[in-house]
Amino acid sequence: MSKLSIIVSSERLDKLYPAVVLASSAATMGWDVELFFTFFGLLALKKGYQPSSLSTDYISYNEIFSEAISKGSMPRWDEMLIKAKETRKLKIFACTTTMGLLKIGKNDLKDFVDDFAGSATFLDRSKESDINLFL
Amino acid sequence: MYKVDIEVDAKYSFCPGPLLKLFEAAKKAKPGQIIKLLATDPAAPDDVKNWAESIGHEFLNVDEKGEVYEIYVKIIGS
Numbered sequence: 001m002s003k004l005s006i007i008v009s010s011e012r013l014d015k016l017y018p019a020v021v022l023a024s025s026a027a028t029m030g031w032d033v034e035l036f037f038t039f040f041g042l043l044a045l046k047k048g049y050q051p052s053s054l055s056t057d058y059i060s061y062n063e064i065f066s067e068a069i070s071k072g073s074m075p076r077w078d079e080m081l082i083k084a085k086e087t088r089k090l091k092i093f094a095c096t097t098t099m100g101l102l103k104i105g106k107n108d109l110k111d112f113v114d115d116f117a118g119s120a121t122f123l124d125r126s127k128e129s130d131i132n133l134f135l
Numbered sequence: 136m137y138k139v140d141i142e143v144d145a146k147y148s149f150c151p152g153p154l155l156k157l158f159e160a161a162k163k164a165k166p167g168q169i170i171k172l173l174a175t176d177p178a179a180p181d182d183v184k185n186w187a188e189s190i191g192h193e194f195l196n197v198d199e200k201g202e203v204y205e206i207y208v209k210i211i212g213s
Binding site for chain 2: 029030031068073075080083
């Protein structure tokens, strides 16, 4: 079966959504999927934090984006992930480097995080992937 | 045209909304049942075809009715 690995390096919606859309579609197709949340992508996994803004370049689209999500025409990113995880094909890894850097402890992370990984672990896991993306 | 067992309305939902709704319905469906998915996302017919082929369900047909695609899938396994 195919495998998709994505490095999620930003919690801005214009980066987070493409990652989550591809990941959840792949999981429903029966693919193995691994997401590695690193640097400012890791903020999305922090308890009590909800990503809500696009990158500065696209900030003028913020309202349109929020409206699509609140109306339900675009599912919420975390709901997509949780639903995709029901396939048991999708795993979410938190980057330990970033946890140290941003002072985020294991207990600060949302419940849908599966495991922690350093760069060597993720590289080793992703080398067998058919598709590797950095977003 | 087909004897539809489950109808899923995913109109005005963007990718991957229709696929996720179909996936949810497929999980609850029994082998042999036919799901009719209503979608307006222009990517939905191809997405559903690729999904069905990769997961082992049977993509039956798509009817375009104005802006709405009526997509029929037969559930093979569970």
